[in-house]
Amino acid sequence: MHCYTKNCLSFIRYNPLRNSQAFHRPAYCSQKITTTEPSSPNVRTEIPGPKSRQLLKELDRIQNTGAVQFFADYDKSYGNYLVDVDDNCLLDLYTQIASIPIGYNHQSLIDAVKNEDNLSTFVNRPALGCYPPRDWITRLQTSLLAVAPPGLSEVQTMACGACSVEHAQKAMFIAFQRRKRGGAPPTQQELQSCKTNELPGTPNLSVLSFKNAFHGRTMGALALTHTKPMHKLDLPQPKWPIATFPMLKYPLEDNVRENQAEEKRCLEEVEDLIETWKKKSEPIVGIVIEPIQGEGGDNFASPQFFQGLQDICIKNDICFNLDEVQTGCGVTGLFWAHEHFNLKQPPDIVTFSKKMLTGGFFYRSEYRPQEAFRIFNTWIGDPSKVVLLEAVIKVIKRDNLLNRVSEIGNYLWPEVEKIQEKYPDLISRVRGLGITGAVDFPSPDERNKAISKLLSKGVNTGACGESSLRLRPTLTLQKQHVDIFLDRLNSVCQEMS
Numbered sequence: 001m002h003c004y005t006k007n008c009l010s011f012i013r014y015n016p017l018r019n020s021q022a023f024h025r026p027a028y029c030s031q032k033i034t035t036t037e038p039s040s041p042n043v044r045t046e047i048p049g050p051k052s053r054q055l056l057k058e059l060d061r062i063q064n065t066g067a068v069q070f071f072a073d074y075d076k077s078y079g080n081y082l083v084d085v086d087d088n089c090l091l092d093l094y095t096q097i098a099s100i101p102i103g104y105n106h107q108s109l110i111d112a113v114k115n116e117d118n119l120s121t122f123v124n125r126p127a128l129g130c131y132p133p134r135d136w137i138t139r140l141q142t143s144l145l146a147v148a149p150p151g152l153s154e155v156q157t158m159a160c161g162a163c164s165v166e167h168a169q170k171a172m173f174i175a176f177q178r179r180k181r182g183g184a185p186p187t188q189q190e191l192q193s194c195k196t197n198e199l200p201g202t203p204n205l206s207v208l209s210f211k212n213a214f215h216g217r218t219m220g221a222l223a224l225t226h227t228k229p230m231h232k233l234d235l236p237q238p239k240w241p242i243a244t245f246p247m248l249k250y251p252l253e254d255n256v257r258e259n260q261a262e263e264k265r266c267l268e269e270v271e272d273l274i275e276t277w278k279k280k281s282e283p284i285v286g287i288v289i290e291p292i293q294g295e296g297g298d299n300f301a302s303p304q305f306f307q308g309l310q311d312i313c314i315k316n317d318i319c320f321n322l323d324e325v326q327t328g329c330g331v332t333g334l335f336w337a338h339e340h341f342n343l344k345q346p347p348d349i350v351t352f353s354k355k356m357l358t359g360g361f362f363y364r365s366e367y368r369p370q371e372a373f374r375i376f377n378t379w380i381g382d383p384s385k386v387v388l389l390e391a392v393i394k395v396i397k398r399d400n401l402l403n404r405v406s407e408i409g410n411y412l413w414p415e416v417e418k419i420q421e422k423y424p425d426l427i428s429r430v431r432g433l434g435i436t437g438a439v440d441f442p443s444p445d446e447r448n449k450a451i452s453k454l455l456s457k458g459v460n461t462g463a464c465g466e467s468s469l470r471l472r473p474t475l476t477l478q479k480q481h482v483d484i485f486l487d488r489l490n491s492v493c494q495e496m497s
Contacts, residue, residue: 033105037079040484041458042089049086077104080474080481082460090455091484094462098294098326098436098472101355101392102401106476112391122384128157129376133383143390144360149336151346152362157381161325161353162216164361165288167375168349169220171367172286172319173205174374179317204282206238208273208318210245210289212296212465215323224288227296227465241273241284245293246301250429251417263305270309274316286319286349287312291337294326297465298438300431303341310343319367321349329355330396330475332434333406340433355475357392358385401475409434412471412482419486423493429468435477438470446496453492459485 048056048070055071076083080103082092092100102108112118126133133139144155156171158164177186186201194201209215209224216225223237246263249255270287277284287309293299313320327337329352334340338347349367353359358381369375396402413432416439420427429440441447447467454461464470473481 032075033110034076034078034083035105035107037103038081038089041081041091042087043456043458044088045086047084047086047088047455049084049088051085055085074104079103079106080477088458090458090460091481092460093471093473093477093481093485094460095472095474097354097462098331099354099357100474101329101357102395103474103476106391106395108391108395109388112387118384118387121387125379125382125384127378128380128383129373136383139383139386139390143386143393144356144358144362147335147393148362149346149350150339152350152364154365154368155362156360156375157386158353158359158361159377159379159381160216160359161351162218162221163377164325164351164353164359165215165221165224165323166218168321168351168361168363169207169286169288170375171349171361171363171369172207172321173203174369175319175367176205176283176285177203178370205285206240206277206282207286207288208241208243208270208277208284209287210243210293212245212293212299213288213290214293214295215288215290215325241277243270243273245289245296245299246305248300248302250431259302260304263302263308267305267308267312270312274312274318284316284318286321288321288323290323290325291327291341292332292433292436294470295464297468298431298436298470299465300433306338306341307343310345310347313348314345319348321351322347323351325351325353325359326472327436328352329392330402330405330434331355331436331472333402333409335402337433355392357389358382396475399476405434405475405477408477408479408482409437411479412486413437415482415486416489419490419493422490423497426493426497432471435471435473435475438464438468440465441467441469443467450492450496453495454488457488457491459488 052070056065056068059065059068071085073083073085076087080092082090082104084090113122121133128136140155144157145153148155156167158167190201192201193199207224209226211226214225214227215221217231219235222232222235223240225231226242244266246259246266248259248262252259274284289309291306310320312318322338324336324338329335331337332340336350338350346364349361349363351361360381409432412435413430416432417430420430420439426441426446427439431437441450444467447463447469450469451461451463462470462472
């Protein structure tokens with residue numbers, strides 16, 4: 001991507017702030033984006049390095065910086081490599097918390113940005129609910145609807161994962177109350193009482209979620225999130241039912257009977273909670289679950305568990321919402337993780353974000369509100385992200401990336417298991433599907449030490465759960481990237497043993 005130097009110079013010439021201390025020429029004016037991927041990591045300083053630490057001090061004067069790891073130079077990053085401001089070149093297997101689909105500065109995305117036909121889409125962000133652009137229907141058809149979960153043909157865009165989950169809950173509640181009224185309009189009493197959060201307009205309804213679940217940080221999504229105390233501390237929350245997500249024993253083939261019993265117990269608990277909350281006159285109208293629990297520890301369950309859970313929802317007329325924010329867009333080898341489950345019918349709602357670049361949810365037609373402004377905010381998404389998603393989908397199909405993800409996963413996880421066999425006191429519970437997965441360490445401290453050591457050797461990974469190290473690479477991960485990770489992981493385990 002080139003800098004429009006003439007425009008930059010005219011800005012300098014005519015801007016009345018040119019003599020201000022706050023004015024500086026944009027850094028990108030003198031740079032071009034890297035167009036080749038490095039052959040291997042290269043660590044020049046400790047991480048964070050001196051430039052990152054200086055920037056951290058400056059940012060800390062403006063906002064809380066407790067979560068900042070280092071400052072990145074995105075102009076120099078490319079493919080599966082992330083470069084920081086100290087020129088440390090890292091193989092990135094965490095990819096902006098699982099949100100980079102096909103690598104940094106992919107040429108197809110740059111071409112989409114440079115395409116003059118897309119210019120107004122990037123410049124003008126519309127209030128989509130009121131003034132959608134003329135090509136909006138075509139954009140949806142060639143992006144989101146082109147990869148819709150089988151059996152779902154309606155979609156609502158949103159800006160992020162949390163607001164997708166939040167508005168999906170609203171769709172559940174609205175549909176439930178509409179059925180309860182038999183299709184009749186709300187009463188005047190309902191219309192007035194809802195404005196002061198009172199019955200009957202504000203009904204006592206609940207949504208069931210699972211221990212160790214993560215569905216977002218906005219207030220409604222946070223009610224379904226049960227991972228770290230820092231997510232929820234000091235924030236008032238509804239006392240909704242929370243079921244146990246199965247904790248499977250590994251290796252799976254050696255623990256079939258125990259895992260079947262665990263999943264059966266968890267399903268029975270769900271059924272008990274449904275009856276309990278019905279008797280409390282706070283009926284469960286929806287169940288929200290991740291196909292793979294991400295933040296909570298990369299916890300997997302079998303297809304039979306999800307089939308059983310859907311059966312319970314159908315039996316009790318409860319909305320079945322699969323939250324694919326972290327598992328969608330092909331990371332498991334199929335475009336949606338729930339496609340591995342062989343469900344008897346489509347989920348009622350599927351929420352998405354992260355690698356999809358835009359948030360939103362697919363839904364069955366009965367979850368579409370009948371009135372305007374029920375599922376709504378100013379933007380309800382961003383057409384520019386949908387333009388980029390179009391490009392991503394074309395690359396996925398052109399380069400057959402879903403098959404590649406399956407092949408890479410079939411190579412990656414058995415090789416990690418070999419390292420586990422060498423260091424059984426250090427690594428356990430190797431688990432993965434496609435390119436998403438994790439390993440456990442004996443304690444949080446040892447897990448954090450392993451992540452730090454990997455970073456010092458040029459590999460960026462992430463943490464989840466109590467003591468798990470997780471991988472969230474791009475769909476363009478190749479065998480040579482895996483081999484670098486395996487070599488560094490083996491080296492770290494050797495040092496820590």
